[in-house]
Amino acid sequence: MPVRLPVIVFLAASFAAAGAAQAEPKLAAGQFKSTDGAEAGSADLSEGPDGVLIRIEVEGLAPGWHGVHFHATGDCSDAKFMSSGGHINHPLKSEEKPHGLLNREGPDFGDLPNLHVAEDGTGKAEMFSALVSFDGQGDRSMLFDADGSAIVIHAGADDHMSQPIGGAGARVACAVLERE
DSSP, rough: OOHHHHHHHHHHHHHHHHHHHHHEEEEEEEEEEEETSSSSEEEEEEETEEEEEEEEESSOOOOOEEEEEESSSSOOSSSTTTGGGGOOOOOOGOOOOOOOOOOTTOOOTTBBEEEEOOSSSOOOEEEEEEEEEESOTTEESSSTTTTTEEEEEEEEOSSSSSSSTTOOEEEEEEEEEEEO
């Protein structure tokens, strides 16, 4: 068995070197606030080669399903979060898509799955979007353009079909995204 030990050590060293050679994911985050200005949780983003992983943790929201979307402007300054603009969409206006993860003509680049909030007002989710990137890589929309972007949580569930926001209702929480 003495011959196998060097092979095992070599393989372990090779895997460690391969892991170290990979680039660390780019990171960003945002802090949700509710319409009354209270802290309502956080969003942590990691960018990989094919999209962005989003981890959301919220508190103080109504129980049930809530629509979640990337919005085009990094501004949550007004009470109804309308300053965050509409959904992020295709970088080329001529190729913008309608809303809806289930829409044959969609989705727009801001569409994300729904978030479930438990009876105690807390919710956690991990989501992935292959439609956005931090800096516009590929044909994906850029989260960190000149006016930034935000993640908005809506009062109700997104049906992933109806226009313009899947019937998700009012904006109840908003987080401006910032690079770490």
